[in-house]
């Protein structure tokens with residue numbers, strides 16, 4: 018059984034490789050986990066990017082299934098981006114909510130990126146789980162997997178990677194009292210390529 022102390026997940030299966038440049042202030046609570054794929058061939062590619070700061074996630078699972086912790090669990094990282102409307106995607110909006118969402122999403126007088134930003138701001142005013150998780154209340158897990166630009170698909174998550182993911186998700190779910198309903202694939206909640214982490218299982 019792993020332990021969490023001072024933002025570190027302590028277990029022999031986890032190697033600490035913290036990049037403080039991707040840590041963006043205090044993460045006050047963890048309500049959800051978001052599963053990503055890196056879009057790069059090797060873990061080193063992502064580590065090089067993390068060393069420069071900017072976007073990042075809390076964990077990385079490499080091709081061999083090794084688990085690295087790359088940010089403290091009590092620090093925010095930028096891994097989610099702008100979120101979709103949960104009630105809209107799940108078709109459970111109230112009449113008023115649906116009006117708000119469609120007014121933003123189909124506003125032809127604004128550019129698509131502007132609409133996505135406006136929708137994010139509108140969603141952010143809701144609290145989880147009424148909206149999808151955001152950087153302020155979730156941990157990100159990256160799985161190393163390349164992106165094929167021509168085919169617009171991510172490579173499949175391997176069995177050994179999924180086995181590490183299952184263990185990691187179970188440990189984090191236990192520490193933060195979250196359920197499998199609180200674990201999301203990135204494209205499910207944000208406007209990303211649908212195949213990202215599509216073959217991940219936990």
Ligand SMILES: [Zn+2]
Pocket residue numbers: 052053054096203209213
């Ligand atoms: Zn992602």
